[in-house]
Amino acid sequence: xxxxxFISYSRQCIGFVDDLAHKLEKQGFKIWTDYxxxxxxxxxxxxxxxxxxxxxxxxxxVSPESISSRSVxxxxxxxxxxxxxxxxxxxxxxxxxxELAGLEWIDxxxxxxxxxxxxxxxxxxxxxxxxxxxxxGFKAPAVVWLAGALSVITAVYSLFAFWxxxxxxxxxxxxxxxxxxxxxxxxxxxxxxxxxxxxxxxFGLSLELGVVNVDVDFDYSNYFSLYNFTxxxxxxxxxxxxxxxxxxxxxxxxxxxxxWGRPEASVPKFANIYHPNILQPKPVHYHIDHAPxxxxxxxALAAELKKYGHTPAEGLASADEVLVLLSRFKTDxxxxxxxxxxxxxxxxxxxxxxxxxxxxxxxxxxxxxxxxAIAQLLPQPAKLLxxxxxxxxxxxxxxxxxxxxxxxxxxxxxGMVDLGSFIAYMLELTNLxxxxxxxxxxxxxLQMIFMQLIGMVFSGWLIYFxxxxxxxRYGWFAKPxxxxxxxxxxxGLFFWQFLLGEDLNAWLMKYGILSQTMFSAIPxxxxxxxxxxxxxxxxxxIKALRFWFPAK
Numbered sequence: 001x002x003x004x005x006f007i008s009y010s011r012q013c014i015g016f017v018d019d020l021a022h023k024l025e026k027q028g029f030k031i032w033t034d035y036x037x038x039x040x041x042x043x044x045x046x047x048x049x050x051x052x053x054x055x056x057x058x059x060x061x062v063s064p065e066s067i068s069s070r071s072v073x074x075x076x077x078x079x080x081x082x083x084x085x086x087x088x089x090x091x092x093x094x095x096x097x098x099e100l101a102g103l104e105w106i107d108x109x110x111x112x113x114x115x116x117x118x119x120x121x122x123x124x125x126x127x128x129x130x131x132x133x134x135x136x137g138f139k140a141p142a143v144v145w146l147a148g149a150l151s152v153i154t155a156v157y158s159l160f161a162f163w164x165x166x167x168x169x170x171x172x173x174x175x176x177x178x179x180x181x182x183x184x185x186x187x188x189x190x191x192x193x194x195x196x197x198x199x200x201x202x203f204g205l206s207l208e209l210g211v212v213n214v215d216v217d218f219d220y221s222n223y224f225s226l227y228n229f230t231x232x233x234x235x236x237x238x239x240x241x242x243x244x245x246x247x248x249x250x251x252x253x254x255x256x257x258x259x260w261g262r263p264e265a266s267v268p269k270f271a272n273i274y275h276p277n278i279l280q281p282k283p284v285h286y287h288i289d290h291a292p293x294x295x296x297x298x299x300a301l302a303a304e305l306k307k308y309g310h311t312p313a314e315g316l317a318s319a320d321e322v323l324v325l326l327s328r329f330k331t332d333x334x335x336x337x338x339x340x341x342x343x344x345x346x347x348x349x350x351x352x353x354x355x356x357x358x359x360x361x362x363x364x365x366x367x368x369x370x371x372x373a374i375a376q377l378l379p380q381p382a383k384l385l386x387x388x389x390x391x392x393x394x395x396x397x398x399x400x401x402x403x404x405x406x407x408x409x410x411x412x413x414x415g416m417v418d419l420g421s422f423i424a425y426m427l428e429l430t431n432l433x434x435x436x437x438x439x440x441x442x443x444x445x446l447q448m449i450f451m452q453l454i455g456m457v458f459s460g461w462l463i464y465f466x467x468x469x470x471x472x473r474y475g476w477f478a479k480p481x482x483x484x485x486x487x488x489x490x491x492g493l494f495f496w497q498f499l500l501g502e503d504l505n506a507w508l509m510k511y512g513i514l515s516q517t518m519f520s521a522i523p524x525x526x527x528x529x530x531x532x533x534x535x536x537x538x539x540x541x542i543k544a545l546r547f548w549f550p551a552k
């Protein structure tokens with residue numbers, strides 16, 4: 001019979017712990033770990049104490065964060081004091097406290113499957129350890145080295161997309177961050193998706209500036225010449241890098257990489273998949289404590305609760321169960337978790353008050369969902385966790401609905417493209433023979449360039465405030481109509497920049513200067529076609545947006 005098992009860990013290793021817990025459960029283990037076992041509506045301390053008391057085996061995930069964690073130390077010291085079995089799972093080798101140095105251990109720094117097999121064998125058949133647990137040295141699964149190698153190539157080629165700023169800013173440090181486990185998957189995905197398009201335009205800039213000639217060919221008399229090597233690097237950005245970018249995206253989402261990375265390097269997901277089918281749950285006298293700005297969510301939740309026979313209380317004090325919608329508009333409640341069943345529901349990232357920080361919460365930061373499950377399982381907190389439990393996130397992990405994240409990423413990309421395009425546009429102009437123009441009509445030339453600059457600055461200012469309002473659910477652009485108006489205004493400014501570029505081309509023709517600059521048009525082209533894609537996404541996720549925007 002498999003022992004009751006308590007997993008002690010730092011949430012910086014949540015991907016590894018999540019996969020390990022589910023695989024052990026499939027082997028028949030009864031696993032206790034906070035986000036899988038803490039029941040909503042009940043204080044944590046008592047639940048954790050009971051979990052430690054009932055467990056027969058402690059699996060301690062060794063990492064710098066877990067060994068330095070005071071709460072983790074309390075857990076393993078509890079097991080030592082009660083002379084219960086502890087097995088160290090070495091996720092990262094770090095100096096260990098003397099009390100842990102001689103304990104049983106399994107090295108999980110390499111391949112996961114063989115290490116899991118050794119763990120199962122050790123649990124069933126304990127044997128003396130031949131040597132102590134490693135306390136130094138770096139090891140990583142093979143897929144991490146593969147991701148690192150691919151990221152080095154994309155980092156080098158991101159330099160060709162210098163004019164976007166965002167792409168090299170994210171991809172150049174990526175190899176180092178992969179091995180440090182602290183890359184932001186959301187940012188990396190955005191940069192990799194846009195890298196291929198940016199490189200295409202960079203290649204066009206290279207042709208225009210004469211860096212590359214469309215008629216050039218390889219020197220077949222000397223295959224290994226510097227000329228051939230340089231030409232190969234330039235042409236690979238069009239034919240190879242798009243494939244490598246897609247491959248790297250695929251690798252970063254592999255289970256091994258999801259185990260390796262910190263929460264911000266992982267794909268947010270539900271801890272469990274459970275769909276209840278309870279048509280007549282036991283009625284509950286409830287109260288929804290919320291700010292007026294979260295009224296849309298509160299009304300939707302109340303309608304679902306009413307449908308399943310639950311009745312609203314006259315006030316917070318008379319309610320058997322209290323559901324607290326927490327957001328920037330409401331960060332605390334008068335409900336007492338010691339006297340009532342309190343369900344904190346996080347709408348967006350907020351700092352929880354002390355009394356609610358010790359109560360397991362329901363996470364709606366990635367979007368309001370499964371209201372039907374809440375209504376069916378309100379009388380059964382343990383099953384409610386199984387239906388709505390979300391794998392813990394960290395402060396570095398993006399916590400907003402996917403459609404809002406898509407809008408924010410789109411706006412940030414457009415801001416970077418506009419800034420980078422202006423710089424690339426200036427490079428295009430410097431490649432032209434503007435001596436006569438500068439000599440006779442320098443003011444007019446500077447005036448047209450200054451107008452381009454004004455368009456870029458004003459659109460960047462709009463984008464900044466739109467991104468901030470969308471992310472924080474606060475400000476003038478935290479309204480659907482204002483966002484639409486802002487997007488149309490930015491598109492209009494980009495179109496104006498495009499027309500200014502065309503006017504400048506026509507004006508230069510008077511001096512016999514053939515100008516075919518393209519970067520004045522790129523922001524408009526990007527936003528025009530990107531807007532169709534994002535617009536289609538909005539239509540399919542309009543309900544999530546309606547919940548995200550504050551009520552009037």
